[in-house]
Amino acid sequence: MxxxxxxxxxxxxxxxxxxxxxxxxxxxxxxxxxxxxxxxxxxxxxxxxxxxxxxxxxxxxxxxxxxxxxxxxxxxxxxxxxxxxxxxxxxxxxxxxxxxxxxxxxxxxxxxxxxxxxxxxxxxxxxxxxxxxxxxxxxxxxxxxxxxxxxxxxxxxxxxxxxxxxxxxxxxxxxxxxxxxxxxxxxxxxxxxxxxxxxxxxxxxxxxxxxxxFAHDYHKQRVCEARAGDTVYTDLFAINWPPNSPVRVLANSVTDEARGQLFGHHPDQLPREVIANEGGRPIYRFSTDSPLRSTVGDLEKMALFAGESSALxxxxxxxxxxxxxxxxxxxxxxxxxxxxxxxx
Ligand SMILES: Cc1cc2nc3c(=O)[nH]c(=O)nc-3n(C[C@H](O)[C@H](O)[C@H](O)COP(=O)(O)O)c2cc1C
CATH class of the missing domain: 3.20.20.70 (Aldolase class I)
Known part of the structure; x- marks a missing residue:
């Protein structure tokens, strides 16, 4: 190029x-x-x-x-x-x-x-x-x-x-x-x-x-495939941050399963279920970690941070x-x- x-x-x-x-x-x-x-x-x-x-x-x-x-x-x-x-x-x-x-x-x-x-x-x-x-x-x-x-x-x-x-x-x-x-x-x-x-x-x-x-290839690929309207604004991914800290992510099985309950989640009240591992550190479902090159596990359930600009x-x-x-x-x-x- x-x-x-x-x-x-x-x-x-x-x-x-x-x-x-x-x-x-x-x-x-x-x-x-x-x-x-x-x-x-x-x-x-x-x-x-x-x-x-x-x-x-x-x-x-x-x-x-x-x-x-x-x-x-x-x-x-x-x-x-x-x-x-x-x-x-x-x-x-x-x-x-x-x-x-x-x-x-x-x-x-x-x-x-x-x-x-x-x-x-x-x-x-x-x-x-x-x-x-x-x-x-x-x-x-x-x-x-x-x-x-x-x-x-x-x-x-x-x-x-x-x-x-x-x-x-x-x-x-x-x-x-x-x-x-x-x-x-x-x-x-x-x-x-x-x-x-x-x-x-x-x-x-x-x-x-x-x-x-340093994002995982899976995350990069999902962003490249995303269209306008594929992102979700939510506070579901709350673990590691203060309460009431919304994020924008690509819709995934975690946001789908919330069935519209996208707000009102408190980091201390969410269950600790390990879904992935990052350099020996457990990554929980609902945590604010996004998948990196070095992450292994169920990447689809992680916070796939992306802006509306992913459509572009x-x-x-x-x-x-x-x-x-x-x-x-x-x-x-x-x-x-x-x-x-x-x-x-
Ligand atoms: C994967 C990802 C991680 C981010 N992490 C941070 C962060 O650690 N610190 C920060 O100030 N902003 C962070 N942001 C937000 C950006 O600073 C910025 O506001 C945002 O990317 C702008 O929107 P865009 O994604 O449409 O370009 C992050 C954004 C993304 C997509």
Missing amino acids: NLDTDAGSYRNELTRLLGCQHPIISAGMGGPARSELAAAVSEAGGFGLLGMVRETPELIESEIAAVRAATQRPFGVNLIPAATEPSLFAAELSVCIATRVPALCFFWDVVPEVIKQTKDAGAIVLYQVGSLEDAIAAEQAGADAVIVQGIEAGGHVRGRAGILTLLPEVVRHLRVPVVASGGIATGGGLIAALAMGASGVHCGTVFLTTHES VSARTSAAEVIARMLREANEAQRRIAAYGRRS
Whole structure:
């Protein structure tokens, strides 16, 4: 495949802040977004995030070193305070600070002290939020850029509204760069986000299916086969996270058996039934673990995180090809729009 993007430049305040070429950030998906993916995205001119939620400081340190061995370009690490036991979170953040990771991306509740600690250490702070209130709180606490997540996003979903309305609402109120997250897997999506005032896009599902992602082939294949409407928004996959933390997954036998009872599940009240194994660790039905390269067991019953954007992903390619395709499509979209003006 020709990786020449024929690209117009989309450099802006976000690419200047992050030191990347293209305003495309790969989401720090816990599990799939290991060093191979983050390095490939950064090397291709996007901005790669390592998904390190609840990982040990040792693994985080070795994954950071692996990114640095593969690319000299900047990258970041994603951590989630609300989903991590406080002493582990403190150790995770310490290792990122000690190894001078260029950027940290946090998600879920806005925790001002975490932003302050990270900024004081000299790292860039990105914060993914799902509402105008949280976007304002993140900016006021010192975040350098705010990622706004719409309800169509895959994985854990903080957003309660569609990105087409939430994004412009947030853009109107913030001074820092705003990044659109959820439902974006094409260059048309990139142009739409930029047109609505975003400075870039943050994509998970489209990078989940790439060769470099650490997701299991079964998960990648299911995402590639999915059509619009095949995802389910639910809090059924609750074990390991605080209560009331909805996710978007591909429908599977677990969501089918719930027969419409998709909400109101408490992590402590769900049974512990082992359905798979990940490096010696048991994986329970209803847990938030998704199948990785190293997972064995009944993968179909696991949380097959996927956004509505899975309908837009049908081929497994490299991360560089995803970025090149999105840029090519973005240019085509711009030409199409410019042609309307010439015709009238
Ligand atoms: C498999 C998967 C795992 C995810 N894990 C995380 C995570 O650990 N931390 C995080 O901040 N967001 C996580 N997300 C959500 C993404 O940050 C982002 O909001 C979402 O992927 C955007 O929607 P899209 O999937 O349509 O691109 C995950 C998403 C997916 C698909």
